[in-house]
Amino acid sequence: MREARAEDARTEARRLTLLLLGEEHPTAAELFRQGRAVLGPGRTAMCGRLAGGAPLTRRSAELAAIAALVVGTRDLGMRWWRDSREGKLPAPDEVLAANTAIDPWTDLTVLEMLATWIADDAADERWGRPVDTVDLNSWQAEDRIELPPDAWPGDRLLVAFDAGGRLDALVVERPGGRLGSNLDFASLRYSPPAEAQWSWGVAAGLGPHPLPDQPADPYLGPIDEEAADRLRAWALRHDAATAQVGPRWRNKGDVIAAIDRVDWMWRSGEWFGWWRAVCALVDGDAIQLAARLCDLDS
Incomplete structure (x- = not known):
């Protein structure tokens, strides 16, 4: 049973990497080729240095983050890298060059942070801004979010969970006329960069993943x-x-x-x-x- 679940996950991951990146069996060499075409040689080289500097047990995760950046940049365009965020956050290009994660993502590596950022921005671009965030470690559906003042029974509200993850909450009327909400787990979805990050890591596996142009293996x-x-x-x-x-x-x-x-x-x-x-x-x-x-x- 465990082995069947693992193979199901790999099959789905290969399907997604083929859909999103054109490769059923992804490799670092192909990822960097696409990176140079989409992100540009300079950004790709900086990403490569970060991936190459990570422990070998973490390299697959760093490469998966690069896959998210490739897919996300295709969705959002090069402006995503250059624009600061309302004076509150530096531009992603600045973060990559400084090689320093920023709040609220300081527990992640720089590449993972950028992947999280682009996955959420791609989700906002596709579905709009969420009204609230929930932790799906709990699968309780009822009254998990704070309702906006103009909520009305029957409304469907957008809710965030993981990076790039979204689902809907249905506004309902509780006994006594109080408004509440029920999470609609069937509506759960991820933005393409988030799907690319997960699927690349699962389909490619832990490695080995030698990097192009690396002087020593x-x-x-x-x-x-x-x-x-x-x-x-x-x-x-x-x-x-x-x-x-x-x-x-x-x-x-x-x-x-x-x-x-x-x-x-x-x-x-x-x-x-x-x-x-x-x-x-x-x-x-x-x-x-x-x-x-x-x-x-x-």
Whole structure:
């Protein structure tokens, strides 16, 4: 069942990347080719430097953010990069050049922040400004938003949730004449940049994703082979298939490929500890690696 859900997600992701980017099996090389055509060589080079500077376990997420920027720029045009926002926010070009995330997105990387920004702007362009924002970690439908003063029974109001995510709320009359609202989960949708970000990351997987024109391939970097053997053996003992785990890991690229094939997210909770350990192995975090190995051995 878990494997079927994972394959369903990959199938949908490949469908969307084909629709939005013209590639069913996306690669970094093709993404950068499209980036140069849509964003321009200068912006694409800056995005490439940011993606190349990220930990290898994060590179796929950074490339997915670039996919959102490509699709979003096609929707909104180059003015999106150049215009400041009513004197409150700098232009996206300035943010990219400064390589510093700004409020309210300081918990994201710069590329992720820009992807979130363009996904929301594309949603506003397509559907209008939302009246409120909800957290869909709770699926309670009733009275989740603050109604505008002119709300009337039967109105459909636009509500935001994730970056680029929107759904409708139906205004209803409660007993006693009080107005309330019900979220219409069937109306849930995402803007094209948000769909591109999700679908590129799922369809392309964790990697390896060598970057064009990168002077050295970091995926060939060495790893702690004793720790690698222990983590590979743990995966095999916990029902990962040999084809998923692959032959003995010799470098960072071998580990990244194994993480991607194992589909750890669809397995039991103890696999989260394994994931943190193999990420520490790839990222060269010896302290974190030792701690996670102890947890797995206990």
